[in-house]
Amino acid sequence: MTTPYALAERAAAELREASGFDRYDLAIVLGSGWREGAVALGEPVSDVATTDLSGFLAPTVAGHSGRILSLDFEGVRVALVSGRVHLYEGHRVDQVVHPVRTLIAAGARRVVLTNACGGIDPDVAPGSVVVIRDHLNLTATSPLEGEAPPEPYGSRFVDLTDLYSARLRRAALAVAPELTEGVYAGLRGPHYETPAEIAMLKTMGATLVGMSTVLEAIAARHLGAEVLGLGLVTNFAAGVTPAHLNHLEVLETGLASAAALGSLLTRLVSAL
Ligand code: HPA
Numbered sequence: 396m397t398t399p400y401a402l403a404e405r406a407a408a409e410l411r412e413a414s415g416f417d418r419y420d421l422a423i424v425l426g427s428g429w430r431e432g433a434v435a436l437g438e439p440v441s442d443v444a445t446t447d448l449s450g451f452l453a454p455t456v457a458g459h460s461g462r463i464l465s466l467d468f469e470g471v472r473v474a475l476v477s478g479r480v481h482l483y484e485g486h487r488v489d490q491v492v493h494p495v496r497t498l499i500a501a502g503a504r505r506v507v508l509t510n511a512c513g514g515i516d517p518d519v520a521p522g523s524v525v526v527i528r529d530h531l532n533l534t535a536t537s538p539l540e541g542e543a544p545p546e547p548y549g550s551r552f553v554d555l556t557d558l559y560s561a562r563l564r565r566a567a568l569a570v571a572p573e574l575t576e577g578v579y580a581g582l583r584g585p586h587y588e589t590p591a592e593i594a595m596l597k598t599m600g601a602t603l604v605g606m607s608t609v610l611e612a613i614a615a616r617h618l619g620a621e622v623l624g625l626g627l628v629t630n631f632a633a634g635v636t637p638a639h640l641n642h643l644e645v646l647e648t649g650l651a652s653a654a655a656l657g658s659l660l661t662r663l664v665s666a667l
Pocket residue numbers: 511512513514587588604605606629630631632633640645
C-alpha cells in the first residue's frame with residue numbers, strides 16, 4: 396500500500412518536473428483572502444494545477460482553487476499553495492495535510508500557514524493579522540493517527556512544545572511590528588460556533604478560531620519544517636458582538652485586506 400509519505404514524495408517529484416523548480420525554500424499555504432494578497436510577490440514562474448499532481452483533491456469551497464504558483468522572490472524559492480482542503484468537506488486527515496507534506500518533500504524547510512479566522516479578543520478588529528503563537532487542536536484527530544510513519548520519517552510521538560517557531564515569529568514581528576500574537580483554536584466546522592462555545596474557547600486561552608491550520612502545522616512539524624501561522628481576523632467570533640456571521644463576510648474581509656496582506660507577505664518572505 397502507498398503510504399501518505401510516498402504519495403507526497405511522488406507529488407513532489409511531479410511538481411518539480413512541472414514547475415521547473417528543483418527545490419523550494421518556503422511554502423506559503425494561502426487561506427481565504429490571502430491569495431489576492433500574494434499577487435504582490437510578483438509574477439510566478441510557473442502555475443501548476445494541483446489536480447495534475449498525485450494525491451491532491453479538487454477543493455469544493457469558493458475562494459480555494461487548487462494551484463501551486465512557483466516564484467523566486469529575491470533569491471527565495473517560494474511555492475504559493477492555494478486550494479486547501481478541509482475536514483469539513485468530508486476529506487480524510489491525510490488528504491488535508493497532503494499539500495504541506497508535498498511541499499516539504501519538495502525541499503521547503505519553512506512553511507507559512509495562513510488562514511481566515513474569527514476573532515475572540517474584542518480588541519483585535521476584523522482586518523487584523525495575528526501571528527499564531529500556539530494552538531488548540533479541537534478536531535479530535537491528528538495527521539499522525541494510523542500506521543506509524545515509515546523509515547526514515549520521525550516518530551509519530553512528535554513534540555509540539557515549540558510547534559510555531561519562535562524564530563519565525565520573531566522574524567515576522569521584526570518586519571511587521573503592528574502584528575500581535577494569539578492562540579488559534581482549530582475546530583472541524585463547517586458551522587460557525589455558538590456564543591457558548593466561543594466563551595468556552597476564551598476560557599481555554601484561545602484568541603482566534605477557525606477550521607484549518609492545526610493539522611497542517613502538526614504534519615509540517617513532524618517532518619522537521621519550521622512553521623509560521625498567520626490568521627487574518629475576518630469577523631468577530633459568535634457572541635463577541637451582537638452581529639451575525641456569514642461566509643460572504645469572511646470572503647469580503649479577505650478581499651478588502653488584500654493590499655495589506657500583500658505588503659505583509661513581501662516584507663516577510665525575505666525576512667524568514
Ligand atoms: N469561526 C470559525 N472559522 C472561521 C470564522 C469563525 O468565526 N471566521 C472565519 N473562519
